[in-house]
Amino acid sequence: MSDEQPAIAFDLATPPGEDRLRRVCRTCGFIDYVNPRIVAGSVAVDPDGKVLLCRRAIDPRKGFWTIPAGYLEENETVEAGAARECMEEAGARIAIEGLLAVYSIPRISQVQMIYRARLEGGAFSAGPESLEVALFAWDEIPWREIAFPSVHWTLNYWRESAGKPLGQPFVNPPGETGDPAAR
Amino acid sequence: MSDEQPAIAFDLATPPGEDRLRRVCRTCGFIDYVNPRIVAGSVAVDPDGKVLLCRRAIDPRKGFWTIPAGYLEENETVEAGAARECMEEAGARIAIEGLLAVYSIPRISQVQMIYRARLEGGAFSAGPESLEVALFAWDEIPWREIAFPSVHWTLNYWRESAGKPLGQPFVNPPGETGDPAAR
Numbered sequence: 001m002s003d004e005q006p007a008i009a010f011d012l013a014t015p016p017g018e019d020r021l022r023r024v025c026r027t028c029g030f031i032d033y034v035n036p037r038i039v040a041g042s043v044a045v046d047p048d049g050k051v052l053l054c055r056r057a058i059d060p061r062k063g064f065w066t067i068p069a070g071y072l073e074e075n076e077t078v079e080a081g082a083a084r085e086c087m088e089e090a091g092a093r094i095a096i097e098g099l100l101a102v103y104s105i106p107r108i109s110q111v112q113m114i115y116r117a118r119l120e121g122g123a124f125s126a127g128p129e130s131l132e133v134a135l136f137a138w139d140e141i142p143w144r145e146i147a148f149p150s151v152h153w154t155l156n157y158w159r160e161s162a163g164k165p166l167g168q169p170f171v172n173p174p175g176e177t178g179d180p181a182a183r
Numbered sequence: 184m185s186d187e188q189p190a191i192a193f194d195l196a197t198p199p200g201e202d203r204l205r206r207v208c209r210t211c212g213f214i215d216y217v218n219p220r221i222v223a224g225s226v227a228v229d230p231d232g233k234v235l236l237c238r239r240a241i242d243p244r245k246g247f248w249t250i251p252a253g254y255l256e257e258n259e260t261v262e263a264g265a266a267r268e269c270m271e272e273a274g275a276r277i278a279i280e281g282l283l284a285v286y287s288i289p290r291i292s293q294v295q296m297i298y299r300a301r302l303e304g305g306a307f308s309a310g311p312e313s314l315e316v317a318l319f320a321w322d323e324i325p326w327r328e329i330a331f332p333s334v335h336w337t338l339n340y341w342r343e344s345a346g347k348p349l350g351q352p353f354v355n356p357p358g359e360t361g362d363p364a365a366r
Contacts, residue, residue, distance in 0.1 A: 015310055019271075020256070024196035033221045036255050064222055072219050073203070073284040077287035078294055088202075101353040102282065102296070103360035104260035111221055111261055111296075113285075122236040123325035127199055149361050170284040178332050 003099060038108040040081035041069025042117040043158045044094045051137035051158065054089050055149055064147035067154060068092070069112070082115045089126035090133045094118065098166035099155050103150050114154050115132045116166060203264050219292040224252025224263035225300040226341045227277045233318035233340065235302060237272050239330055240314045247330035250337060251275070252297070265298045271314045274308035277301065281349035286333050297337050299349060 010023040015031055023032040044052040044067075053065045068086040072078060079096050086094050094117035103112040126133045136142070136157060146152055172178065193206040196343045198214055206215040227235040227250075241321065251269040255261060262279050269277050277300035286295040309316045319325070321342060329335055 013303045033254070034257055036259070037218045038221060063225075071216070072294070074217055074219060074292045075289045076219070076307070077289050078285070080289075081288070098283065102261070102285075103355050103361060104262070106258045106260050106263075107360060109257045109259075110224060110361075113294075117316060149359065153353070153356055153359070161263065161353075161355060167352065169282045169352065170336070170344075172286050173336055176332065176336070178293075 014044065017166070027040075036111055038078065039069050039086060039110050039112040040072045040074040040078050041112065041114045042086050042096070043067055043095055043100060043114065043154060044080045044086055044090070044117045044119045044157075046119045046122065046135055048135075048137075049135050049162070051141070051155070052086075052090055052092060052124060052133065052135055053131040054126070054142070055132045057126075057128065058129050061147035062149055063093075063131065064145050066143055066147040066151050067114070069114070078113050079115065082113070082117070086117070087129045090128050091127055092133075092137075093120045093123070094122050096110050098168050100161065100166060101154055103153070105150065112149075112150055116158065116161065219260065219294055221255040221264070221292050222252050222295040223255045223261050223268060224248055224295065224297045224337075225265045225269050225277055226283060226297065226337060227269055227273070227300045227302045228304065228335055228341075229302045229318055231318075231320075232345070233320050234309060234324070234338070235269075235273055235275060235316065235318055236324070237309070237313040238315045238317075239312065240309075241312050242300065244330035246314065248325055249327050249330040249334050250297070252295070262297050262298065265296070265300070269300070270310075272310045272313050274306065274310055275316075276303045276306070279305050281351050283344065283349060284337055286336070295333055297333075299344065300343065311347050330352070 009026045011026050012021045013024045034154055054068055055065050056062050068089045070085040072081040083094055086092050097116045099116045100116040124133050154167060192209045194209050195204045196207045197204055199279045236250055238248050239245050251272045253268040255264040266277055269275050280299045283299040307316050324338060
């Protein structure tokens with residue numbers, strides 16, 4: 001740590017050719033673009049049709065129940081991010097079936113992409129961001145203790161789609177990553 | 184501009200409770216999270232079934248053809264971002280029909296969300312990032328001058344889905360923005 005105040009400073013300015021204010025470094029002109037973030041999550045279901053929920057160990061909504069979900073990381077596909085979050089928060093391995101829902105939450109600049117998945121192997125355990133992890137049949141879901149509106153939507157959509165194929169947008173063709181070097 | 188070197192400096196460090204390196208400010212501890220960005224785009228189709236393409240005025244792939252698409256901005260829904268980009272790059276108003284495709288491009292940390300849309304009103308014109316904008320029937324598409332692999336995928340998927348309903352994930356319930364204050 002240093003006692004010096006940082007000499008770098010951002011001004012709000014509209015860069016040439018753009019139509020909105022960005023944070024621009026007063027010293028070097030670096031433009032600090034800020035864009036919405038992707039939350040990747042899953043409805044992970046066991047062979048008895050029970051759904052895996054995590055009780056949050058962190059704010060916001062500490063103590064309330066949610067599906068395993070979190071911010072997508074650099075160089076990660078959305079499906080890989082959803083599987084990683086399920087492992088980190090619930091100690092559970094999943095096989096992704098398809099994209100259940102896409103939500104825009106513009107107030108907090110989030111886009112949530114939620115997959116329907118099968119719980120594989122049956123093991124689960126609370127990760128550092130979870131107080132506990134448990135499986136719930138539909139009638140056991142703690143509706144009054146659900147963390148976020150989008151978790152309500154998701155559980156209802158999961159129920160609506162149960163046992164049916166998911167309507168799906170197209171995705172990357174098999175083996176294609178969009179890397180021109182790979183063509 | 185200042186001749187001073189900025190005193191701020193980022194270290195690569197793993198914050199407490201995390202499992203990967205982040206850029207952390209040496210002075211104040213601020214964690215500069217970097218996450219994948221969303222590209223919102225559209226296949227905009229006129230009443231004759233022709234598709235709107237833009238010839239890029241900027242690098243990368245200047246001079247090559249693409250669909251209207253660009254980075255989602257803060258506080259914007261994905262659908263609104265796709266419509267804004269079509270207006271900015273092609274001067275065209277669209278009505279979104281549904282989500283055609285979702286691509287993960289992990290090498291460049293992008294998630295692309297492409298909508299199928301109807302061109303409304305018939306007007307279009309090249310914006311600052313386009314050299315020209317034009318409508319193409321399927322047989323007229325300049326396949327050898329397409330900017331990116333994902334534009335190839337998208338045009339083929341559009342052809343495959345033409346005249347059919349799109350398979351769709353669920354989206355925000357009507358009027359719901361995820362804002363707890365709105366509940």
